[in-house]
Amino acid sequence: MAHDAGPGATGVDPEQLWLRTTEPRRGRRPSFSREAITAAAVTLADAEGLEAVTMRRVAAEVGAGVMSLYSYAPDKETLLELMIDHVSGELPTTNPLTGDWRADLKTIARLQRDHMLRHPWLPAAVATRRTPGPNTLAFLERALAALRPTGLDGAAKLEIFAQLTAFVAGHVNYEIAQAATTRSPDRGAAEARYLAAVAADGHHPELAEALSAPGRALTPEATFTRFLNRLIDGLDTA
Missing domain, CATH: 1.10.357.10 (Tetracycline Repressor, domain 2)
Known part of the structure; x- marks a missing residue:
């Protein structure tokens, strides 16, 4: 994945990423979401590999400005974490266990x-x-x-x-x-x-x-x- 980390990128804060609100609180409501950003990144990675996933490409896919994406994914490491968990939602977790x-x-x-x-x-x-x-x-x-x-x-x-x-x-x-x-x-x-x-x-x-x-x-x-x-x-x- 290309290294185009955003402003103030300091790595993943798990509490901020998974336990707190994901939507900006100020200003008008955006026409995109963290879910949409993540889904767009996954689609790019599936089609072209991780190297194709840049903030600029993802922003173009969701029709947003590049800088606005950093409110949802402040750096590329965070975006990758979001992508992994997004696709993990496809894995079944309720099928019965056999006991073996x-x-x-x-x-x-x-x-x-x-x-x-x-x-x-x-x-x-x-x-x-x-x-x-x-x-x-x-x-x-x-x-x-x-x-x-x-x-x-x-x-x-x-x-x-x-x-x-x-x-x-x-x-x-x-x-x-x-x-x-x-x-x-x-x-x-x-x-x-x-x-x-x-x-x-x-x-x-x-x-x-x-x-x-x-x-x-x-x-x-x-x-x-x-x-x-x-x-x-x-x-x-x-």
Whole structure:
């Protein structure tokens, strides 16, 4: 995201951002809102990536002056927090839990994956977030409820959710990169030839054995499921 921080930008104040009024109190009522500004920023990020999201572009989308936006999002860091929480409202938080915490965590991870694939800028954004907003907190509450049967303390539950989210974000980044490679068949074929040559050179026996193993389903869904199962099934709650 371009760094065009506004006047007096000092980082995110979570109390100001999430607990206090979001509308200016003085002057005539504006024809736009923080919700509209955030939605416009999300639309830009979805279509063109975070680098396209500048205050000038967002202002143009909502028909506002650039300086007036700073009453709602005083800096780009704050705008990013608003964007993350805005799209987090898409995540379901009322679907019944099964009581099988591993199964429920896998469901949560799949929801996160689908969500991040819809918003490809999210994996990078969540790595820098500071202050979870109401929508994010609702999904976190759901994950903590799913972990209740483990008997783990609160800190451990939070760590597991952070680990799960980091895994999903990293894997979605991997999926996006793989999709870009697939769109370049020449590059994919060159990489396959390279690995075949390395495996046959006699200096990499472990790699040669690994590459000669029976193939597995390589669809994005199948690959994600294998990785997810290894992560969740291997969690130790002792």
